[in-house]
Every structure is written in structure tokens, then in C-alpha cells.
Amino acid sequence: MSTEVKVPTLGESVTEATVGEWLKQPGDAVAVDEPIASLETDKVAVEVPSPVAGRLESHAVEVGATVEVGAVIALVTAGDTAPAEKAPAAQPKADKALADKQSSDEIAALPDDKAAASGAPAGDGSVTMSPAVRRAVIEHGVDPTSIKGTGKDGRLTKEDVIAAAEAKKAAPSDASAPAAPAPAPVPAAAKGERREERVKMTRMRQTIAKRLKGAQDNAALLTTFNDCDMTAVIEAREAYKDLFAKKHGIKLGFMSFFAKAACLALKDVPAVNAYIDGDEIVYHDYVDISVAVSAPNGLVVPVVRSADAMSFAEIELAIADFGKRAKEGALTMDDMAGGTFTISNGGVFGSLMSTPIINPPQSAVLGLHRIEDRPVARNGEVVIRPMMYLALSYDHRIIDGREAVTALKIMKEAIEDPMRLLIDL
Structure with missing residues (x-):
């Protein structure tokens, strides 16, 4: 008896997806709830489980096809777990x-x-x-x-x-080991030959493109910059990293410092934590921080909820979990719903300075960059300090320049003097 495998509910306002990959081929045995296909939605990849144990009978759609919620994408023969007797399947x-x-x-x-x-x-x-x-x-x-x-x-x-x-x-060669046969040489392209390849954009990449372009078209974007002396944070991490890891089971990173500094600033400058809805401004008495995470299919922004009420360890654990699940493609729609402010760390890729784009409908995003030793003036003397450029992009329709500069200055001062984070100053 054949059982239909249908596209599951994908999340609020998401009605269709693209078949990104078949995890099982016709004839393969499947268990109950075992993933048989991966669907790409606007935000995440969603795996489709088999509703019954048995054998995958056939695919109803091909990779790349767009399917709606409830559509049949495959058939499973229930109870038949024996391998199918058939000739080798075609590619x-x-x-x-x-x-x-x-x-x-x-x-x-x-x-x-x-x-x-x-x-x-x-x-x-x-x-x-x-x-x-x-x-x-x-x-x-x-x-x-x-x-x-x-x-x-x-x-x-x-x-x-x-x-x-x-x-x-990077592996060193072993002189005593027998020489491995040389791989077959790849024929060099003819001189002057040029190639090009067309690859269809994934649904996630299309959505990223539309949202970012929409942010430029609809918001009055402006970026303000500052630089930040990372000496105090680096010294704090060095002094307490072992105790922190032993107690909480996670490394003490920079992101928790910046998340707490952002919470401090957003409480003092609420417009940076608000957004425009029609002709109204929506303010929040909480801070849900969207953290930009690089995933195999593109940039995703899972949300650390109520970050203002979380400890350093809770924030680090949440971000580490998001990073791990993003790499595995296991983030859900709920993980990325909402968010009142975004932090994007281009410094992990070596960026010195950038102008990040806001994540609609949010009104501001903090861009972090690489730390590098630079000469700065301190007490009339030139000294070398680990410095980082900070960039705050914001929607000028709702946030005035004074408010943006004030918010970024609060973050800078909190990082340069972390004691401010403890006494709410």
C-alpha cells in the first residue's frame, strides 16, 4: 500500500518551497520520521520525513521544482523494507x-x-x-x-x-611510504578559451537579495562609525576564560560583550530598538538580538530572545548553538522569527570596515570588524592598542543622527570599560 509524502507546514506566511535535495532514492528503505528530502524555503532548509516505515516507491517532483504546502512529493510503500530488486538506477x-x-x-x-x-x-x-x-x-x-x-x-x-x-x-609527505600513482592530469583549457556557468539561485539567496534591496529602497539608510579599544575586553577574557569555561562549559567570546553593550544602549535610546509599521512606531521593552550567522546556503539571522535578561554564559551558549545548527542546516523558522536589532560580525572574515544593511523591519544593525593593533593617543602619548571599527547603520526615518551616535557611543564606552555593563551605566 502506497502512502503519500506531502510538503509539511513550513511556518507562518511561508506557502511554498523548492526541492533542494533528495536524501533517499526510489528503492531505498526508510524508517518512520526518517528524512527523505530537503526543501529550501525563504529562510531555512526543511527536511521532509517519511510518515511510515517502508520503501521509497517514487519521486513525484524533481530537484529544483517549486512545491506548495500539502503537495505530494513522493510515495512510500508501507511495510516493505526489503531492498528492491532492480537494475542499477539511472543517474x-x-x-x-x-x-x-x-x-x-x-x-x-x-x-x-x-x-x-x-x-x-x-x-x-x-x-x-x-x-x-x-x-x-x-x-x-x-x-x-x-x-x-x-x-x-x-x-x-x-x-x-x-x-x-x-x-x-598541509599534510607532510612521508619519504618512506611508497609513492602514490600520480593523478591523471587535467587537460589545460585552450589558450584564450573562456567559460561561464549559469546556476539557478536558491530560494534563500533570492529572498536575501529581495530583502536587502527592499531595505535600500524603503529605508533612509545612513551609517555612523566609531572605533573601539578592545584592551579591557581582551584582558577580561584572558583573566577569566578558564574559570568561565569550567563553570559554564562554553568559551567566553566577544559577542556576549557586544550583545550586553547593545542592550545597554537600546534601553537608553529606544528608537534604535523600534521599527516603523505604517504610520506608527512600534517600541519594545525587551531586546531580541538577531545574530548574523554564515550557513552553507547563505547568511541567516537566528534570534537571541530577551538578550537583555540573559547572562554572558546564556548568550554565548545560545550563539554557539545557532552556529552549530546553521552549519548542519537544522535551524527552524521559529529560530529566525522576530528580532528587534541585529549584530553582524564581518571581522571573522577579515573585514576592516563596512556599512551593514538593516534587517527589515528592524531599524538598526551593528557591524563588528577585525581587531588590529593601531597607534592611538593616550594621555599625550602614542601607544599601540588593539582597535576595532564599529559601524551602526540605521533608518534615518525613525532614528535621528544624535540618537544613532549616542547609541554607538554607549556601546563603545561599555566595551572599553566593561564595568559599565555591571552597574548599568
């Missing part, structure tokens, strides 16, 4: 389309076992990979079967492949 259409985009010389350069793992059904050594991961495997020439996946259910992520490729390059 899925989506995988074939991706393979067609790769140059023939790249595919030819892959060893047989890697070619099998790149999308075609294989034996016991096959690895389930998304198109992005498969492409990374081809580009870096690594063996996916030798890499331990850190994604959900042990699946490979693009970061796993890149890390394995870098480790392979």
Missing part, C-alpha cells in the same frame, strides 16, 4: 543536469570511486551529497568516502570538503 535528472554543467575534462580526471560518489548510485561506499558539496568534491579532487561529515546524520557539508582539501595540502 537522477538533477544530478545529470549538474554533471552536464561540469567540463568533460574535470569529470574525466576523477577516479572511478569519486565519479560514482558524485551523484550516480553506487554500492556500499556511496556518499549522499548535495549539488554544492558534489561540486566542491570535483573542484578540490578529494575522496568523499574518506571524509567524516559534520552535517545532520553525518552528511558531508561544503566546509567538510574544503577542510579535507586543505588538510591534504
